[in-house]
Amino acid sequence: MATMGNERDFLILTNNPLVPACMEGKGKYTIRFCPEKSYREILVMARDMVYAGHTLYTHPLSGSVKPNETPYKSVIVSVEPHGFDSDQGEIMANAIAVFDKFTPIGWNLNERILADFQLIDYTLLAGAINFDAAAGISNQSTRRE
Amino acid sequence: MVKEIERAGIPVVHMCTVTPISMTVGANRIVPTIAIPHPLGNPALPPEEEKALRRKLVSRALEALTTEVEDQTIFEV
């Protein structure tokens, strides 16, 4: 069983393709890649898991990029439920309330900007769990070539 | 949502698996239930027993509705 705080207990919920591309198979964590889910749906998924007793490991509003700007979101919850924590439930509920107050933007984001958003989300996630973000990217580039 | 019903002047009992959430949303009468996907049932039980369980839970909820409370109260089953 994965004990709390152990890397084996990290379940990464993400819709950011850069996360599996750089991190898959490089650690003891598990990645649940949901490309079809929106930023908000990732938050909702995380919230429901926290409500179901999973531990929240990273803040759902990581990064200062506003939730109506980037389509990408990664949140880490525990693989195992360790019991409901009401403070964490509140953090999740508040994050969704924050998402809802931003005015939707009808952006047509080009590939380069999407790549920047992916990079920011990925590096914040990597930073949170001491994963070498730069190494992850270069390994990924090698694989791509 | 329970709060809006309460605000309209109708006593309401919240049957909910994660009682802390119920507390946060401001429910005053709370009855804890079995599990998120089946709050008022338990698929592991034979049908009669499952229904008996549900009767017990709903009875408790009715009891909560007939009990005066001053503050948020959890009615353990």
Added chain:
Amino acid sequence: MKLELGFTQINDIQFSKECKVDNGTLYVDPEAVKAFMYEDDDVKAWVKDFTFDVAKPGESVRITPVKDVIEPRVKVEGPGGVFPGVISKVDTVGSGKTHVLRGMAVVTAGKIVGFQEGIIDMSGPGADYTPFSKLNNFVVVAEPADGYQDNKHEYEHAVRIAGLRAATFIGELARDLTPDETQVFETYGIKEGIEKFPDLPRVAYVHMLQSQGLLHDTYVYGVDAKRTLTTILNPTETMDGAIISGNCVSACDKNTTYHHENNPVVKSLFEAHGKTLNYVCNIITNENVYLADKQRSSDWTAKLCRLLDLDGVIVSQEGFGNPDTDLIMNTKKIELQGVKTTIITDEYAGQDGKSQSLADADPLADAVVTGGNANEVIVLPKMDKVIGMLDYVDVIAGGHAGSLRPDGTIEAELQVITGATNEMGFNRLSAR
């Protein structure tokens, strides 16, 4: 610890072959600055070229995208040098004498994560919201080397260092000047302070540093704040550039290096020091993404407040969303130690001002100063000249589709303006 700042007011900047400060004018050779920046190997590796410009208060000029703003300073007496651990050696700074070129700044501009850096307007309505419209700005526009797209963090590092080096180069010109004005700042050891001001409340400044990760970083003596435990600083250390910004996101409430050098909370606490309170120290703490880090850091903040026998603290924040949780955790835990708090934040209350302003709240946070609602919409007129590039304005934070109108005006949220809703309380902007 005691530091004397000697200020020389700069009213104009001129490009010239000779580099000097004379009668309030900075004469500077851009090629010399460029050469000094290129002495750094990372700058050499990741910046293809630099171009230079000057923007003065009142001009019809827009600078965008702005990465950092830095005030040139030079250490003339006492240990260490400016920007310790990054430009100078890591010796402890904050004592002796430092010369300051006031009324000017080095502004670095250019795309990094282009959509997030902000706007500085030197005139018009936007100028009212950014403190940098009142300065003579030496603008350094960086052009990335090929391949930077896959090495954004290396590039960000290079531009950050380049800006600090440019400021160091210019600051050096102040070394032999006789300052127009000097000010002395001094805080005392714990026992000494109590003896000196037995009747004054003991107050510290809890300074929260953005530390969520790449492009959201702050460095203390060169150390990434993400990797630090909550600790104590002499307030004067910040005046020598002990804290520098690596934050590229959320223009309106990111603390530039200029903000750290001229921290308004430090300034205001010194004004009250010895009169209505005893300014003890700064406590620096981070704003990490990992929840256990948040808990540890806020626990340590509260612990230090208690250990230092403080009566009150001012807490300032940096950034949006996630740091609200740190802010409330810090405030709550400090108040529960019996230490009174006042906090400085800004708001995201929606364009209509009707939404909940913060992502977290607690009744113990009963004394709040706000830097205003960053979602409020503003229309910025067309400027005659743009330094940097406008192609990102549509995707700058808080801009929305069509925010760059055909007539050159920009309709956007206050978020796009560098420093507009600063959470150290740098500005007069507020909201009710």
Added chain:
Amino acid sequence: MSYKVVHYINQFFANIGGEEMAHIEPELRDGFVGPGMALNNAWKGEAEIVKTIVCGDSYFAEHEAAAKEKILGWVKEIKPDFFIAGPAFNAGRYGYACATIACAVQDELGIPVLTGMYEENPGADMKNKILIVATANSAAGMRKAAPVMAALALKMMKGEKIGASCEEGYMPNGIRKNFFEKEIGAKRAVNMLVNKLNDKPFTTEYPMPSFDRVAPNPAIKDLSKATIALCTSGGIVPKGNPDHIESSSASHYGEYDITGVDDLTSDKYETAHGGYDPVYANEDPDRVLPVDVMREFEKEGKIGKLHNIFYTTVGNGTAVASAKAFAAEYAQKLLQAGVHAVIMTST
């Protein structure tokens, strides 16, 4: 040309009398009466009170509908540019009348309105619906209140941008507005902290959102006579989800008749919820919405009646504000249907 204004005051400020005259019905007078003079003077001809409505406080409280109807009728006919009421200072019923009638004029006739009163006046509860100028707690504050109200009213008439509450003098109404203070934020923070440390009064610039609680309603006395409704946020709907309640972030709620239904069976009902494993709820929807046992209790006489309509929403990711709005709306329907109590189930 000056703006036309109608002013509302009570019997006391019209110099008719105190409590003994509070029963008088609404009457319409030409020009200004009593405190209207101060407002009129402050407007210097740019705006003018053309009519004054006087109404007894008791009359308004006891015959609210009739008073409203009469006053709205007059105002509609006069077609003023602006409606101003009070100020009511600390007079509770007067404050309530000012706020209520001003709100009605604003909402039903679309005319801009303003009133004023002391912050603790019960009428101030409506400060999020209409602008209310904060005044002193006695009529001695008239000299200070009149210019503030007049200035704000004139701005509103001219359609000028209204500044932040502290600049304009109205009570904070939950809408955040930016403005420039005299001092920088850090300096304000130091001043606030020093006041807090010395136990002197200070005002936070951002009051934390109050943790809204609703007091519990009294218990049901006799269950065997009570009508009880079932509601759920677990998304139980008739099979096929006829109203297309979204599996998350629902934009509407469902209401379904269960007259004659004794048991929610898997061939007729299912869940539209997308946030939990739907297998168990689809197998037997009673596991979420216990219609089967409620019917049994109804037959056994344990409860009076199971309400014939149930309300359903999907808790999964529905915005808090819309969930609140849904519940507020169907709560009114439950009230009108004479429902005595509600069992709400959540997944």
